[in-house]
Structures are given as structure tokens and as C-alpha cells.
Amino acid sequence: xxRPGRNSYGEQKPPYSxxxxxxxxIQSSPEKMLTLADIYKFIMDxxxxxxxxxxxxxxxxxxxxxxxxxxxxxxxxxDRPGKGSYWAxxxxxxxMFENGSFLRRRKRYxxxxxxxxxxxxxxxxxxxxxxxxxxxxxxxxxxxxASVQHFLPPRPTLTHPILFQxxxxxxxxxxxxxxxxxxxxxxxxQQGGAPTMQNYAFFGQQFWPPFARPPPPPPPAHYPVLVRxxxxxxxxxxxxxxxxxxxxxxxxxxxxxxxQLL
DNA sequence: TCCTAAATCAAAG
DNA sequence: CTTTGATTTAGGA
Numbered sequence: 539x540x541r542p543g544r545n546s547y548g549e550q551k552p553p554y555s556x557x558x559x560x561x562x563x564i565q566s567s568p569e570k571m572l573t574l575a576d577i578y579k580f581i582m583d584x585x586x587x588x589x590x591x592x593x594x595x596x597x598x599x600x601x602x603x604x605x606x607x608x609x610x611x612x613x614x615x616x617d618r619p620g621k622g623s624y625w626a627x628x629x630x631x632x633x634m635f636e637n638g639s640f641l642r643r644r645k646r647y648x649x650x651x652x653x654x655x656x657x658x659x660x661x662x663x664x665x666x667x668x669x670x671x672x673x674x675x676x677x678x679x680x681x682x683x684a685s686v687q688h689f690l691p692p693r694p695t696l697t698h699p700i701l702f703q704x705x706x707x708x709x710x711x712x713x714x715x716x717x718x719x720x721x722x723x724x725x726x727x728q729q730g731g732a733p734t735m736q737n738y739a740f741f742g743q744q745f746w747p748p749f750a751r752p753p754p755p756p757p758p759a760h761y762p763v764l765v766r767x768x769x770x771x772x773x774x775x776x777x778x779x780x781x782x783x784x785x786x787x788x789x790x791x792x793x794x795x796x797x798q799l800l
Numbered sequence: 801t802c803c804t805a806a807a808t809c810a811a812a813g
Numbered sequence: 814c815t816t817t818g819a820t821t822t823a824g825g826a
Binding site for chain 1: 814816817823824825
Binding site for chain 1: 804805806810
């Protein structure tokens with residue numbers, strides 16, 4: 539009878555590609571973004587296989603990070619100095635593994651314009667009038683928490699891999715998308731005018747330096763500017779949706795921008 | 801079998 | 814650490 543040993547099952551290569559391993563790591567983090575070192579740690583903590591030959595697989599992992607559009611580099615905030623950038627998942631890459639295989643996707647995720655940068659993330663947020671409202675990391679969390687939930691290993695300490703599709707219900711990525719909640723009238727108060735410089739300060743180094751700060755881009759004319767004072771407590775505001783069921787221009791604009799994203 | 805995603809090796813910035 | 818290229822390996826229809 540075979541017994542566990544150095545070549546035992548637990549030391550076999552887990553049935554996950556580096557891409558899925560990385561996606562798991564990022565998704566499992568509270569802020570939905572991790573540094574390279576964090577990703578290494580996540581993998582090594584869970585899979586003994588990857589506690590060896592680190593030079594080899596870590597090089598491959600790094601290659602994946604740069605090469606695949608599904609991974610987005612997020613600049614550090616100046617109040618969180620340290621080594622390396624953060625890595626997050628691209629907002630539109632949520633259905634990467636919907637075929638249930640974590641070894642090989644049906645198609646490699648490619649961004650529309652070929653290049654995917656943090657700017658894409660910012661633009662996405664901006665389109666949703668969320669730019670001034672919440673930090674990038676929270677955005678990623680909201681955006682991904684539901685749709686990528688099933689990437690998570692059932693337990694944090696796996697000695698051998700378990701195939702997720704056996705014990706995790708698959709759900710459409712769009713199903714649990716909570717943008718509506720985020721944009722609900724209860725969460726916003728409406729203000730006139732453009733977002734303040736302070737509001738923009740959350741979103742990466744472009745607006746960071748206190749000197750020579752470029753003026754914030756004007757918001758699109760057709761989108762109202764929704765600003766939630768930060769970090770002030772929220773107070774319910776008068777709803778903008780009208781009684782007869784039709785949306786105000788406000789809501790329509792938001793709906794349109796959301797529909798573009800889905 | 802074929803297509804191409806993923807892994808590997810590794811140089812260069 | 815990050816990006817890129819070249820090449821090989823291998824998943825899966």
C-alpha cells in the first residue's frame with residue numbers, strides 16, 4: 539500500500555495554473571490586491587509542492603503577472619511605503635475560469651485596447667461616478683468579492699488540492715454584482731460641481747504629489763458628480779428615482795455606464 | 801491531430 | 814521588481 543512520502547500525493551503539482559493560483563491569492567486578500575511577495579507566500583503556505591524549486595516557478599509567476607492582461611499593477615499609496623507594487627485583477631477578467639478548469643482557460647483574457655493599466659481601473663471607476671468616493675482597493679473588493687468567490691480554496695490549509703467545482707456552486711459572475719448597492723441613493727449625497735482635489739487623492743500617484751498637482755479632469759458632461767464626503771458618516775438623502783418608475787437623468791446615466799461594463 | 805494557453809529560460813531595464 | 818522575447822510543453826476539443 540502506498541504511503542505518504544516525499545513523492546506522496548501532497549507533493550504533487552496542484553492542478554492549478556500560475557494564473558489561477560495568483561487569482562486565488564489576490565482574491566483571498568481583504569483588499570483584493572497583493573504584492574509579489576504576498577502572492578509567493580499565499581502559494582507556499584498552502585501547497586508544499588511550491589516550497590521547492592522556488593527560483594523556477596517564481597520566475598514563471600512573475601512572467602505571468604506582467605504578461606497577462608488579467609493582472610493589473612496598482613501603485614502604492616505614499617502612506618503605505620514598501621517594496622514592489624500591488625497586483626489586482628482586471629475588472630473584466632472575472633469570468634476567466636468559468637469553464638471550471640483552473641489548468642487552462644478557454645481563452646486568455648485580453649483587454650480591449652491591448653494595454654491594461656491602472657488607468658483602466660480609474661477610468662472604470664470614473665465612469666461610474668465613483669471616483670471621488672472610495673479607495674481603489676475597496677473598489678476592487680466590491681467588484682470582485684462575489685464574482686470570483688468560487689476561486690477560493692475551501693480551506694486555508696490544504697495538504698492536497700481539491701477541485702472546486704465539486705463542492706462549490708457555480709454562479710454567474712453578474713449575479714452577485716453589487717454595483718447597484720454601491721450606487722444606491724442611500725449611499726450618496728449629491729453635490730454640484732466637480733470633485734475636489736482631496737477627493738481625487740485616493741487614486742494613485744498621478745494626483746498624489748502635493749506639488750505640481752495637475753488639475754483633476756472635468757467629469758463627463760452627461761454624468762452627474764456624486765460625492766460622498768469621506769470619511770463622514772452617511773445620511774440618507776432624498777431619492778432621485780421618481781415615483782412613476784422612470785429613472786431620473788441621474789440614474790439613467792449611471793445605468794448606461796454600468797451596462798457598458800457588464 | 802491541431803490550436804494555442806501555459807510554463808520555462810533568461811536577457812534587459 | 815518588471816517587462817519582454819524566444820522556445821518548449823501540454824490541455825483539451
